[in-house]
Amino acid sequence: MVVAAAFTLMFIGFAAAYSFAAFFGALEAEFGASRGDIALVFSVAAFVWFLSGAPAGVLADRYGVRRVAIVGVACIALALAIAAVAGSLNVLYATYSIGLGLGVGLVYVPSIGAVQPWFSANRALASGIAVAGIGAGNVAGPLLAAWWIDIFGWRGAFLGLALFALALGGVAALAIRNKPRASAAAADGIALRAALRTTPFWLIFASLFLSCIGLFVPMVHLGPYATDAGYTAAQGVALVSLIGLGSLLGRFTIGGPADRLGRIPALSAMYAGLGMMFVLWWAASAYWVLALFAVVFGICYGAYVALLPTIVMDLYGARSVSGIIGCLYTGCGFGTLIGPWLAGAAYDALGTYQAPIAAGALLSFAAAACVLPLYGKRQAVYSG
Secondary structure: OHHHHHHHHHHHHHHHHHOHHHHHHHHHHHHOOOHHHHHHHHHHHHHHHHHOHHHHHHHHHHHOHHHHHHHHHHHHHHHHHHHOOOOOHHHHHHHHHHHHHHHHHHHHHHHHHHHHHHOOOOHHHHHHHHHHHHHHHHHHHHHHHHHHHHHHHHHHHHHHHHHHHHHHHHHHHHHOOOOOOOOHHHOOEOOHHHHOOOHHHHHHHHHHHHHHHHHOHHHHHHHHHHHHOOOOHHHHHHHHHHHHHHHHHHHHHOHHHHHHHOHHHHHHHHHHHHHHHHHHHHHOOOHHHHHHHHHHHHHHHHHHHHHHHHHHHHHHEOOOHHHHHHHHHHHHHHHHHHHHHHHHHHHHHHOOOHHHHHHHHHHHHHHHHHOHHHOOOOOOHHHO
16 A cells, blocks of 8 residues: 555656656747756756755654645645746746645655565565656656647646646545554664765765766757657657656566665666666667667666665665655755756757767766765665
8 A cells, every 4th residue: 555655646746747848848939938948947846856855754754754745745736736827937937846846855755765664575676666656657747748738738738737636646645654663762773864974875875966967858858859850749758758668667677686686786787777878869869769768768767766765775774764865865956956957058059969968978877986885785884
């Protein structure tokens, strides 16, 4: 039940977030803005959801995941509903970006954290199934939004997403729960403040920051890139959904191999895989190559998102798992804030995406290098 509820909450949050790929062209035409300014709408949203993950995790550890998730679903639905009547990009920054970002942050990290203490054996598999909701949202969100935009226009599509998120997300928020424990003192692991003083925390933080500068560039810009290359808008949206399909595969399949072979080496391999896919994107523009890029990129992305919570649980235990995950995700927030926006600004200045794609490759390889010193550290930091 907890895994299903977490899957659904992440599905709702990220279907709403990744639907932005379908809205990109409509917003560009509606407001006559540059691609950098349009991309900033998503970048700010992602920054807020990663930044709010830390306080959301602490609140979930203290007050319970259910209460935090209910507030998060309400924020998502309200943000989408207000965005439907936005008259300018500034209003979108204040509604879609801040409101949606806060809502996703309140359901994302607490849901991931709630799953971890329920499992000892096969924890990576359980975590992978739960976070597969992100990949499912990545598949469904852009396609659903594109369909509704064709029928109702972009404003009607935002409103439809708001109602969808409120109905399905509300049920999941009421269903999720923390694993009961005798007392906070009895919880296995170390406190958040102690975790912040360890080297593994900052190595993982650096890897997330570096990788996320490039990670969300295709989520925002792959659709416009495809239309620039002569493909239809529908084909561009389909590529973004293929990233989601790949991420579903990555989240479902990484658990077993990582449990057997080591989660840190698997994480490093996924970062390197992202780098290799950026090289492929940089080198070719044929549609079948773009489709291959999208699927394999999604596999690497989904796998590393599934691995991270289990690695945190391995290293630091259950005591402050949500808070530690949330603090690590602030690294993702800073990377995502600058990545898609800089890619859009580079396109506006140079008329091509080649430079940001190459930068994404280099930064992904650097992220893989960051976790190399952690090889062999499977035992928890708190147990010595």
